[in-house]
Amino acid sequence: MLRLAVDAPPVTAARRTPRGPAGRHGLLMLQQSAGNRAVTLAIQRCGSIPPSECPCHDDERPAQLQRDTGDAAASGPDAAATDTAPPAQATAGECPGEAAAPPAVDPNAPQAPPERVFCAELPDIPPVTTPCPDAPPALTTPPPSTGPRPQLPVPPTPPRAAEDFESIAVLAVFARQLADCFADRQRPRDSAGRQAASDRQFAHYRTDYNETMLGAIARLRGEVWVRRMRPRLNRLRDQLLPPPGRRRPAAPVEAGEYARQMTAEWCRQHDWLLEQLQTIRRGWTIARREELDFQTLMPRGLAGRGWHPLTGPRPPRVAIAPYGTGVGIAAPLREFLCRLRGEATDRASSAPSPVAAALGHYSVNNYSCTHASGDVSGFGLSVDIDLHTVDRLDPEHRGFYPYQSAMAMLRAIDASARSIGADWRVLYNDFTVAHDFNRESNYRHVGFEASTTFRREAATGRQHGQRPAAPAAPPTPAGINWHGPLILHYHLDLFPAETTPMSCQDPGQAPSTECAAQPAHR
Structure with a gap:
């Protein structure tokens, strides 16, 4: 409680301005009008700055606060002056002890994926280069001036004889890191068990890498690569020597120039094949790192249908x-x-x-x-x-x-x-x-x-009562x-459930018969 001077005027008179620094006057008035709690709040938010000058105190003016005891705030000339003063403008983070306001969040903004900790960084795989093979005569020989033109050959897939798993050092190092991480997440009882688990996983990666490369080449060469390379070779041939019925260039291309340009395009397609092999290598490293986390970090206890076969008749x-x-x-x-x-x-x-x-x-x-x-x-x-x-x-x-x-x-x-x-x-x-x-x-x-x-x-050579060869x-x-x-x-x-609500089906829609003769695989 404040102590008044001996010669202080009666309480009913105007209050005397306390002696001391100018900033103490506002604090005394705040204490008398709003209690100690308001003073503490002002000091924490503004430090030694006078309350009348504090930009962080505008949301709680002294004349609008109440005492801790519940009494109404006292009024006075100083309080009125403070209440009518224009509020100061504060910026985020300006008030001591007060964190800066978080930035506004846009709900439509792109979501960033959560941070992940990987067992191994993706390796920087050096490109495996091979010389461009010789172009076949069917490519370098000018086509006949009449008759249909045959499809041109495409470059063969570069050989992988020198591309064993261990020959690319960074791949072997990366696979060993994944294998060690896999073994650690299995929580082996001792170091010998950990090493055995790591060796088994590393051997699996070696075999899987070679099988993935061969399988990807077998699928992509026919479905993607040839369909991409052959039209480019055919297009260049038809530009150099247009087929009958098209306007030919004023100066016909000589056989030597034709062979040179076709060979250059042949080698460009060979280099493109090398890039595709590099894409498969990098894809393998990415997928096996993702698979490791699927195997070891997916939350346990999740419900799920599993991989059980469907039963019953096939729906139409x-x-x-x-x-x-x-x-x-x-x-x-x-x-x-x-x-x-x-x-x-x-x-x-x-x-x-x-x-x-x-x-x-x-x-x-x-x-x-x-x-x-x-x-x-x-x-x-x-x-x-x-x-x-x-x-x-x-x-x-x-x-x-x-x-x-x-x-x-x-x-x-x-x-x-x-x-x-x-x-x-x-x-x-x-x-x-x-x-x-x-x-x-x-x-x-x-x-x-x-x-x-x-x-x-x-399998061949099977007879009745014998195991298949x-x-x-x-x-x-x-x-x-x-x-x-x-x-x-x-x-x-x-x-689907036993009964599916249908709101899209056309009443007169005819059934599809494309798969009528296909048996269900079991």
Whole structure:
């Protein structure tokens, strides 16, 4: 409590200005009008700055505060003057003891993926160069002036004789780091167990790398590479020597110049093939690092359907158009795709189904009657989904979709499946997206798949009562089944309920007969 001077005037008179520094006058008035708590708050926020000059005290003026005892604030000339003073302008972080205001958050801003700690950094793989092979005569010889022109040959795939796993040192070092990390996460009992687990995993990586390279070459050469290289060679040939019926150049190209330019294009396509092999190598390192986290860091205890085969009769198929391309699909899947696009309406609630508005464009395809993952082939309940986002790949250059777009698509898939009472799973190899969505939904919806497919020779020499003979040759890698970063896409399997609400189906729509003769694989 304040002590007054002996010669102080009566309390009813005007209050005397206390002696001392000028700033103490405002504090005394604040104490008398609002109590000790207001004084403490002012000191903490402004330090030794007088309250009348403190820019951080404008939200709690002395004349508007009350004492801790609940009495009304006293009035006086000083308080009135303080209350009518124009408020000072404070900037974020100016007041002592007060943190700067956080920046405004835009809900529509792109989401950044959470920070991850990797077991190993992606290696900087040196390019494996090989000399350009000699161009064949069929390429360098000018075509006949009449008659149809044959397709030109394309460069062969560069040999990999000098590209064993151990010959690329950075790959072997990277694989050993992953193997050691895998062994550590298994929590072995002793160092010998850890080393044994690491050696087994390293041997697996060595075999898997070679199989992946051979399988990727087998698949991509026919489906992608030849289709890209041959048109470029044909186009250059037709520019140099136009076919009959086209306007020929004023000065015909000599045979030597024709051979030189065709050989140069041949070698450019050979160099492009070397770049594709380098892309496969980097894709392998990315996928195996993601797989390690799928195996060891995915939250435990998540619910999930698992990989159990479907049972019962196959549902009838309908055309996938206009919601995708390819062969026919089951009617529940078409209903799902319709709702995913946002064109359907739930009849029960008359509310529009969820739409992936933030995704931009995406495409859907079903390339085979037996297209499925696991043991659900032949039911027409599987499709591939590809996102066509503005930023095609993630900013970390791992070869996956941007985090925000990938999460938006999974949420749209989940909401559309829920609207028809269906379950679903997706194969997509980005662990960051899979981990966050599985934890968000508390369900193992997203899984990993990056494997090599093989072609086996038929066993011969089997007789009644005898075991079949061994295959004539070991299985040969024939392709790869990847879902990023190589062959980037979502693979979706839908598991509909016994009854699916239909709001997209055309009453007079004819069933699809493309897969009528295809048996269900078991």
